[in-house]
Amino acid sequence: GAGVSQSPRYKVTKRGQDVALRCDPISGHVSLYWYRQALGQGPEFLTYFNYEAQQDKSGLPNDRFSAERPEGSISTLTIQRTEQRDSAMYRCASSLLPPGGAENEQFFGPGTRLTVL
Amino acid sequence: GQNIDQPTEMTATEGAIVQINCTYQTSGFNGLFWYQQHAGEAPTFLSYNVLDGLEEKGRFSSFLSRSKGYSYLLLKELQMKDSASYLCAVSNSGTYKYIFGTGTRLKVLA
Numbered sequence: 001g002a003g004v005s006q007s008p009r010y011k012v013t014k015r016g017q018d019v020a021l022r023c024d025p026i027s028g029h030v031s032l033y034w035y036r037q038a039l040g041q042g043p044e045f046l047t048y049f050n051y052e053a054q055q056d057k058s059g060l061p062n063d064r065f066s067a068e069r070p071e072g073s074i075s076t077l078t079i080q081r082t083e084q085r086d087s088a089m090y091r092c093a094s095s096l097l098p099p100g101g102a103e104n105e106q107f108f109g110p111g112t113r114l115t116v117l
Numbered sequence: 118g119q120n121i122d123q124p125t126e127m128t129a130t131e132g133a134i135v136q137i138n139c140t141y142q143t144s145g146f147n148g149l150f151w152y153q154q155h156a157g158e159a160p161t162f163l164s165y166n167v168l169d170g171l172e173e174k175g176r177f178s179s180f181l182s183r184s185k186g187y188s189y190l191l192l193k194e195l196q197m198k199d200s201a202s203y204l205c206a207v208s209n210s211g212t213y214k215y216i217f218g219t220g221t222r223l224k225v226l227a
Contacts, residue, residue, distance in 0.1 A: 035217075040219075042206070043160065043217045044217070056213075058212070058214070059214070091159065099208055100147050100213040105162035106150075109159060110159055
């Protein structure tokens, strides 16, 4: 079956522009996670949702970053007024069940490589 | 706060056994995960431990000691395709968010 998909796969933008990154989780997966991953590092937690409810956004770097999942399926991570330091791989993951209490592996998408010039 | 430590790099020989350690500090614990990530690809799930002890899955095993804040991933009968980064991640028992370590880059030599 289809895995997690993300679009665009590559995004080049100029400093100061807004960008919207899309994540399409595996159908029926309750939880959706956003991470940022620098080269040679592990994924850095940004935020996650159970259904449409944002459970934890403590990893969002500042108020230029926001995320939504209005219908409990597709999610969008928006970065306003992009800066060069925002350049990174942004990864989305989904899991069948909410985290906690049981084995609940995350399925990761291919990521969006964001470059801010 | 939370902190996860893993060695940055390890090298081993094809056919050998390698153990990748992970130590963690967390204010609340709800499970530890190991993921494999090949260069340029997405992480993929390997194992999950929430109780102390050893979990075995084919050539891969994972061990957890909650009292010591310690886990290891054991890879047996190493193959060239096992060359990858191995990520340790801890689930926090407060909000259940996952915190990943920086990963251990394993090189398997012929």
